[in-house]
Amino acid sequence: MSLLSVDNLSIGYETKNGMVKAVDGISFSLEKGRPLGFVGESGCGKTTIGMTLMGLLPDNAKILSGSVRFQTQDLVRLTEDQWRSVRGKDIAMIFQAAMNALNPVYRVDDQVREAILAHRPDISDKELNHRIRELFELVEIPYERIHDYPHEYSGGMKQRVIIAMALACQPQVIIADEPTTALDVIVQDQILEELRAIQSKLNTGLIFISHDIAVVASICEDICVMYGGQIVETGTRKEVFSSPRHPYTKTLLGSYLSLDNEEHIIIPDMRESADLTLASGCCRFQANCTACDAACKSDQPTWIDISPTHKALCCDAGIIRNPHD
Amino acid sequence: MTNYDPDKHPLIEMKGVTKAYNPRKGFFGRKGNKVLALNDIDLNIHKGEIFGLVGQSGSGKTTTGRLLVKLEDPTHGKIRLKGELINDLGGKPLQHFRSKVQMIFQDPYQSLNPHLSIAETISEPLVVHGIGSPESRREKVIQTLETVGLRPGKAFYNHYPHQLSGGQRQRVAVARAIVLDPEFIVADEPTSMLDATIAIQLLRLLSRIRDEFGMTFLFITHNLAAAKYLCDRVAVIHEGHIVEVNTAENIIRNPEHPYTKKLIKVQPGFRF
Numbered sequence: 001m002s003l004l005s006v007d008n009l010s011i012g013y014e015t016k017n018g019m020v021k022a023v024d025g026i027s028f029s030l031e032k033g034r035p036l037g038f039v040g041e042s043g044c045g046k047t048t049i050g051m052t053l054m055g056l057l058p059d060n061a062k063i064l065s066g067s068v069r070f071q072t073q074d075l076v077r078l079t080e081d082q083w084r085s086v087r088g089k090d091i092a093m094i095f096q097a098a099m100n101a102l103n104p105v106y107r108v109d110d111q112v113r114e115a116i117l118a119h120r121p122d123i124s125d126k127e128l129n130h131r132i133r134e135l136f137e138l139v140e141i142p143y144e145r146i147h148d149y150p151h152e153y154s155g156g157m158k159q160r161v162i163i164a165m166a167l168a169c170q171p172q173v174i175i176a177d178e179p180t181t182a183l184d185v186i187v188q189d190q191i192l193e194e195l196r197a198i199q200s201k202l203n204t205g206l207i208f209i210s211h212d213i214a215v216v217a218s219i220c221e222d223i224c225v226m227y228g229g230q231i232v233e234t235g236t237r238k239e240v241f242s243s244p245r246h247p248y249t250k251t252l253l254g255s256y257l258s259l260d261n262e263e264h265i266i267i268p269d270m271r272e273s274a275d276l277t278l279a280s281g282c283c284r285f286q287a288n289c290t291a292c293d294a295a296c297k298s299d300q301p302t303w304i305d306i307s308p309t310h311k312a313l314c315c316d317a318g319i320i321r322n323p324h325d
Numbered sequence: 326m327t328n329y330d331p332d333k334h335p336l337i338e339m340k341g342v343t344k345a346y347n348p349r350k351g352f353f354g355r356k357g358n359k360v361l362a363l364n365d366i367d368l369n370i371h372k373g374e375i376f377g378l379v380g381q382s383g384s385g386k387t388t389t390g391r392l393l394v395k396l397e398d399p400t401h402g403k404i405r406l407k408g409e410l411i412n413d414l415g416g417k418p419l420q421h422f423r424s425k426v427q428m429i430f431q432d433p434y435q436s437l438n439p440h441l442s443i444a445e446t447i448s449e450p451l452v453v454h455g456i457g458s459p460e461s462r463r464e465k466v467i468q469t470l471e472t473v474g475l476r477p478g479k480a481f482y483n484h485y486p487h488q489l490s491g492g493q494r495q496r497v498a499v500a501r502a503i504v505l506d507p508e509f510i511v512a513d514e515p516t517s518m519l520d521a522t523i524a525i526q527l528l529r530l531l532s533r534i535r536d537e538f539g540m541t542f543l544f545i546t547h548n549l550a551a552a553k554y555l556c557d558r559v560a561v562i563h564e565g566h567i568v569e570v571n572t573a574e575n576i577i578r579n580p581e582h583p584y585t586k587k588l589i590k591v592q593p594g595f596r597f
């Protein structure tokens with residue numbers, strides 16, 4: 001059984017210009033031991049999904065439809081009281097830019113201590129200290145540095161503390177939202193290595209969010225490519241990266257610079273940002289799609305299967321079934 | 326600066342440049358040693374080149390850029406533009422220098438003044454240097470907007486930064502940098518906050534501007550792949566030292582310094 005499964009989830013934000021549908025009818029499931037990646041440009045709804053799974057949507061957000069199955073519960077129906085026993089305990093999140101939010105006046109081990117005590121107030125001192133030691137070992141921070149203040153840490157070490165805090169209560173699901181975006185490549189590489197090692201050691205469920213496709217590719221077995229609040233393509237990493245089918249996935253991969261691909265770079269012409277006010281279920285990529293025709297503006301896209309695990313959302317099966325351009 | 330011969334002098338020349346900072350006061354006001362942000366740097370950038378400066382954060386990239394546009398002065402060493410020393414410029418020559426060099430910053434959300442319209446933002450350098458009439462400036466701004474791909478220019482003229490996306494803001498920053506037809510532009514990680522699909526378009530734009538106007542660029546980045554894509558030559562900087570200079574091609578194929586090897590190893594790619 002899936003660890004977590006999301007069905008037809010839609011989330012809107014009330015704004016002064018009306019409702020923007022930041023997440024539009026997405027479904028996915030997270031399997032134990034298979035890290036799941038969400039990738040797409042900024043504003044495509046990645047953080048909104050993470051916040052939904054943590055029960056932390058802001059006041060102007062509204063869950064318009066859908067369910068989130070976790071264990072025996074539907075998370076979208078939880079009261080705030082019920083959330084308190086799930087959030088941070090069963091499901092934990094490494095928030096975007098969290099390392100800059102470590103409290104500067106508390107020592108790092110005390111901050112990890114707080115994270116444990118929040119859910120296990122009766123833990124004995126002995127066990128608490130043991131757990132702290134274990135967590136710092138897990139994220140490879142030397143024991144003699146655990147009493148330091150955050151400013152004495154490098155960016156990479158701060159991010160390790162954030163990871164330790166997320167792991168504090170042995171969650172079943174960890175959501176990592178752009179955990180390496182603020183770090184430079186060398187430190188990013190170390191943190192990714194760390195996450196990989198921890199994930200395979202603890203075998204937790206991992207949802208990994210990033211705008212950087214190569215970073216997602218290096219961590220995740222299963223990939224969801226998002227555009228404008230919709231999942232437009234999903235599959236195993238091999239399927240999505242070796243044989244992308246949706247025009248947006250092709251654009252995203254085609255414009256990604258790596259050390260060995262410059263001959264094949266396609267310069268996209270992405271002018272419009274996605275229109276989040278379109279009616280539910282309309283293709284949100286149509287304004288930027290080079291393959292789009294009139295039918296795409298009137299028809300609703302459907303899921304087109306390429307394999308049992310690989311599918312893409314499009315109005316035109318011909319586009320999706322053709323692996324070449 | 327009239328009889329500059331690009332065969333005799335590089336456009337930019339740094340010789341033995343060192344920059345020391347007094348340490349920032351730590352949170353608890355601890356005192357530390359001086360930070361040597363740059364340590365005895367030699368660097369030549371030729372006219373018309375896009376020169377890449379690659380290194381991890383804290384390595385001294387921004388400091389190099391700030392010295393070259395004279396937002397700061399070196400602690401030791403000499404910096405020349407077209408063979409002329411800029412260390413001690415003042416008065417008129419300094420003002421002239423300021424019209425010839427420009428800088429584009431990393432964060433398009435912080436580098437544009439939110440209270441200025443796009444037109445005011447781009448025409449400000451023209452006004453400061455007393456160039457043109459209001460009408461000719463308007464023309465120049467619209468033309469520059471179109472050059473950077475914000476078309477039609479008139480449509481963006483009266484916009485404010487908050488109405489633009491990150492990629493569009495960065496184009497405005499480029500427009501502001503080129504409006505005076507400078508000789509040299511420092512672009513400090515101009516794409517690091519942008520999505521890949523937008524970043525690649527901005528790199529194309531910089532390359533087109535170089536081709537069209539013959540401007541010279543220092544392109545600062547932590548992304549070796551971006552440097553390879555855009556730059557003629559690349560310097561790798563590590564803890565305030567330049568550890569190697571070569572074409573990106575050669576650096577990637579035959580890295581000499583261990584740090585460069587490490588940098589290549591950690592570049593994200595699709596190896597799985």
Ligand SMILES: Nc1ncnc2c1ncn2[C@@H]1O[C@H](COP(=O)(O)OP(=O)(O)O)[C@@H](O)[C@H]1O
Binds near residue numbers: 014040058
């Ligand atoms: N509190 C909010 N109020 C209104 N709109 C919001 C709010 N938070 C996010 N949005 C909008 O929802 C969309 C998705 O945002 P987000 O989930 O943060 O995307 P991502 O994490 O992929 O960058 C964006 O268009 C964003 O502007």
Ligand SMILES: Nc1ncnc2c1ncn2[C@@H]1O[C@H](COP(=O)(O)OP(=O)(O)O)[C@@H](O)[C@H]1O
Binds near residue numbers: 346360380384
């Ligand atoms: N104004 C300043 N005061 C003190 N130290 C500084 C200042 N600016 C930069 N530094 C230090 O100089 C070094 C190089 O910084 P910088 O040039 O910004 O690096 P980069 O741009 O490569 O990240 C760093 O150690 C940084 O902390």
Ligand SMILES: [Mg+2]
Binds near residue numbers: 046
């Ligand atoms: Mg986000």
Ligand SMILES: [Mg+2]
Binds near residue numbers: 386387388
């Ligand atoms: Mg910098």
